[in-house]
Amino acid sequence: MISKVRIAATEKDFSHSDICNILKFAQERSQQNVRNHNTIQQRNEIRKKKFSNDRKELVGFDFDKCVVCHLFAKKSACGLCGICSFYVDAGLWEWIIDSEFIPKGIQPESPIIEALVLFAMKKIFEFNEF
Numbered sequence: 001m002i003s004k005v006r007i008a009a010t011e012k013d014f015s016h017s018d019i020c021n022i023l024k025f026a027q028e029r030s031q032q033n034v035r036n037h038n039t040i041q042q043r044n045e046i047r048k049k050k051f052s053n054d055r056k057e058l059v060g061f062d063f064d065k066c067v068v069c070h071l072f073a074k075k076s077a078c079g080l081c082g083i084c085s086f087y088v089d090a091g092l093w094e095w096i097i098d099s100e101f102i103p104k105g106i107q108p109e110s111p112i113i114e115a116l117v118l119f120a121m122k123k124i125f126e127f128n129e130f
């Protein structure tokens with residue numbers, strides 16, 4: 001087809017070296033298409049594995065559990081259980097089981113032991129009076 005267009009436009013056909021160059025160009029382009037196809041296929045396989053792993057994690061994740069310890073039911077609006085919430089509010093941040101969790105705000109001063117016990121009874125065991 002290219003040859004017919006050239007003949008119609010210039011009244012001359014392609015030379016032998018023109019045809020060789022066109023074939024070489026077509027072959028290089030075809031090889032590049034194969035390489036691109038393989039690259040895309042490998043990238044899609046990696047994405048597929050990552051998506052599959054992310055999906056498995058989400059299926060196993062319990063959204064009702066504490067976002068820090070993943071052991072107890074959420075009790076606070078920020079997703080913490082009673083114990084983790086107690087550690088945060090009492091300033092006992094070094095006791096939080098997940099060392100990567102950083103509470104927001106400034107770490108409060110830990111109360112004296114008597115006040116700490118009363119605070120623990122309220123926060124963890126929800127005993128307002130005893």
Ligand SMILES: [Zn+2]
Binds near residue numbers: 066067068070080084
């Ligand atoms: Zn917790």
